[in-house]
Amino acid sequence: MSVLIFIDHADGHVKKASLEALSYGAKIAEQTGDTAEGVVLGEPTEDLTALGVHGVKKIHQVKNEALNSFDAQAYTKVLAQVAEQTGAKTIVFSNNSSGKSIAPRLAVRLKAGMVSGAVALPETQDGFVVKKTVFSGKAFANVSIKTDIKVIALNVNAFTIVSSEGKAEISSFDATVDAPKVKVVSSSKTSGSVSLTEAEVVVSAGRGLKGPENWGMVEELASTLGAALACSRPVADAHWRPHNEHVGQTGIAIAPNLYIAVGISGAIQHLAGVNRSKVIVVINKDAEAPFFKAADYGIVGDAFEIVPKITQAVKKLKGLA
Numbered sequence: 001m002s003v004l005i006f007i008d009h010a011d012g013h014v015k016k017a018s019l020e021a022l023s024y025g026a027k028i029a030e031q032t033g034d035t036a037e038g039v040v041l042g043e044p045t046e047d048l049t050a051l052g053v054h055g056v057k058k059i060h061q062v063k064n065e066a067l068n069s070f071d072a073q074a075y076t077k078v079l080a081q082v083a084e085q086t087g088a089k090t091i092v093f094s095n096n097s098s099g100k101s102i103a104p105r106l107a108v109r110l111k112a113g114m115v116s117g118a119v120a121l122p123e124t125q126d127g128f129v130v131k132k133t134v135f136s137g138k139a140f141a142n143v144s145i146k147t148d149i150k151v152i153a154l155n156v157n158a159f160t161i162v163s164s165e166g167k168a169e170i171s172s173f174d175a176t177v178d179a180p181k182v183k184v185v186s187s188s189k190t191s192g193s194v195s196l197t198e199a200e201v202v203v204s205a206g207r208g209l210k211g212p213e214n215w216g217m218v219e220e221l222a223s224t225l226g227a228a229l230a231c232s233r234p235v236a237d238a239h240w241r242p243h244n245e246h247v248g249q250t251g252i253a254i255a256p257n258l259y260i261a262v263g264i265s266g267a268i269q270h271l272a273g274v275n276r277s278k279v280i281v282v283i284n285k286d287a288e289a290p291f292f293k294a295a296d297y298g299i300v301g302d303a304f305e306i307v308p309k310i311t312q313a314v315k316k317l318k319g320l321a
């Protein structure tokens with residue numbers, strides 16, 4: 001029996017979130033005495049054998065032109081074939097946008113119990129119990145999966161990538177691939193920016209910045225740190241920043257290692273999308289701003305004075321100034 005891990009990729013490269021899923025799946029296999037195998041749809045340019053360092057012995061690869069652009073329905077059908085033919089008992093996804101759209105579909109198809117938002121390895125001594133976040137990360141629940149086949153979607157940044165030595169064997173998998181029901185006519189990418197969901201560091205700003213003309217200092221801090229940019233919802237609603245930067249309950253949920261919030265009050269709807277960040281730094285002139293309760297580090301003061309000083313300090317540290 002195997003633990004099958006879905007390997008997500010974009011622009012030829014395996015996503016960091018999938019390295020976490022691979023490490024997590026390999027640990028489950030270790031716990032349950034199964035083998036850890038990966039599955040990749042399409043053809044990333046990266047050397048897939050190197051993923052063996054994360055604990056997978058074998059990677060099933062399905063090469064088909066129809067799989068070159070993401071199609072949740074087509075991917076689900078192919079993954080179901082791989083899962084069935086390889087006898088996978090546990091299937092692991094990252095709970096990123098791809099995982100969120102495929103994992104539930106696959107669970108239905110395989111009549112499998114599913115947990116999304118997993119944050120820890122399952123307890124497998126007596127049953128199969130997975131810890132997950134609930135209520136936008138405000139609490140945890142332990143969920144017991146009772147079905148033979150289990151599907152888990154692991155929260156991004158919830159599990160440390162494990163690397164040792166080893167190479168994975170790449171095995172070509174011959175799957176029946178339906179003609180796509182939808183066709184991607186064109187796609188446009190936000191230029192030059194670090195991907196928000198994959199970023200290790202995010203610099204985010206809110207209405208405290210007063211207007212779009214003041215974003216220069218935030219952009220400079222972000223580029224000095226190699227960070228992605230984010231914003232609060234009113235900022236995107238007012239068209240100060242594009243909507244793809246809006247984080248929160250109704251925006252993108254992120255979990256970077258470092259989240260720097262500038263002039264954001266910390267409303268519950270904003271926190272819902274950022275409270276899984278490892279370290280939160282809040283810069284706000286109001287010492288009573290609710291965000292300080294969720295912050296690891298807080299700076300009470302005027303962002304217009306503090307942000308340029310931080311940028312200068314980072315530049316100095318990096319030998320850029």
Ligand SMILES: Cc1cc2nc3c(=O)[nH]c(=O)nc-3n(C[C@H](O)[C@H](O)[C@H](O)COP(=O)(O)OP(=O)(O)OC[C@H]3O[C@@H](n4cnc5c(N)ncnc54)[C@H](O)[C@@H]3O)c2cc1C
Pocket residue numbers: 205206207208209231232233234235246247248249250251262263264265266267268269270273283284285286289301302303304
């Ligand atoms: C159903 C629903 C869904 C929502 N979803 C989201 C969501 O996904 N994401 C989201 O962000 N919001 C969301 N909201 C809105 C949310 O409730 C807040 O209104 C919003 O997050 C506030 O944005 P803000 O902190 O930028 O602005 P404000 O609340 O106006 O806060 C601005 C902050 O800047 C500080 N400030 C002002 N000047 C300075 C300065 N010079 N230096 C430093 N600090 C300064 C102020 O002290 C204040 O704390 C949602 C609301 C609803 C009802």
